[in-house]
Amino acid sequence: QVQLQESGPGLVKPSQTLSLTCTVSGGSISSGAYFWTWIRQHPGKGLEWIGYIFYNGNTYYNPSLKSRITMSIDTSKNQFSLRVTSVTAADTAVYYCARARGPTDYWGQGTLVTVSS
Amino acid sequence: DIVMTQSPDSLAVSLGERATINCKSSQSVLYSSNNKNNLAWYQQKPGQPPTVLIYWASIRKSGVPDRFSGSGSGTDFSLTISSLQAEDVAVYYCQQFYSTPWTFGQGTKVEI
Numbered sequence: 001q002v003q004l005q006e007s008g009p010g011l012v013k014p015s016q017t018l019s020l021t022c023t024v025s026g027g028s029i030s031s032g033a034y035f036w037t038w039i040r041q042h043p044g045k046g047l048e049w050i051g052y053i054f055y056n057g058n059t060y061y062n063p064s065l066k067s068r069i070t071m072s073i074d075t076s077k078n079q080f081s082l083r084v085t086s087v088t089a090a091d092t093a094v095y096y097c098a099r100a101r102g103p104t105d106y107w108g109q110g111t112l113v114t115v116s117s
Numbered sequence: 118d119i120v121m122t123q124s125p126d127s128l129a130v131s132l133g134e135r136a137t138i139n140c141k142s143s144q145s146v147l148y149s150s151n152n153k154n155n156l157a158w159y160q161q162k163p164g165q166p167p168t169v170l171i172y173w174a175s176i177r178k179s180g181v182p183d184r185f186s187g188s189g190s191g192t193d194f195s196l197t198i199s200s201l202q203a204e205d206v207a208v209y210y211c212q213q214f215y216s217t218p219w220t221f222g223q224g225t226k227v228e229i
Contacts (some may be wrong), residue, residue: 046224048221060217097167
């Protein structure tokens with residue numbers, strides 16, 4: 001059974017960088033079959049798709065966030081990561097890492113990141 | 118971007134009754150080469166991540182009760198819960214994975 005777990009600071013100051021890591025267990029992140037994905041959900045709101053990274057490092061970022069987003073992957077640790085620069089209160093959200101192969105079939109539990117001074 | 122619009126925003130249904138949620142995409146999500154609609158439905162309960170119920174518009178994920186069904190093609194889709202159970206209270210989202218950025222509907226809250 002594949003499991004994903006987000007980790008990272010729960011509080012980030014405005015203008016700083018948000019960094020999250022997703023650790024995958026129960027399956028290899030090196031499989032070429034999946035898109036390793038980040039999705040966020042603002043409090044009480046709907047789902048916003050951030051982007052994905054492929055096992056070989058190829059990425060696709062949502063254009064709405066592209067200028068501030070970087071994703072990376074570490075196959076040796078079975079992890080992938082998200083960085084969001086120059087954060088504001090609008091980046092306060094629950095961040096989910098997930099696995100997608102077309103549909104998004106496995107999700108982490110999510111981690112709340114609050115942007116506040 | 119493909120815009121996904123769900124209706125209604127919320128729905129109150131009696132136990133045992135049918136619930137239907139609609140999802141309309143701003144352009145077709147039918148992939149002509151394999152005749153599959155690149156659309157999924159998710160259920161999200163409070164404090165939990167979403168879980169996929171239906172993919173390719175009408176294929177029920179293994180383990181999902183058969184009271185959940187998906188239909189539609191092209192730009193118009195529906196999720197039906199044939200006999201609402203208490204555990205089905207949740208927010209339901211459609212999502213297209215036809216073209217990037219993959220996009221979600223705004224969600225439909227189903228209540229008793």
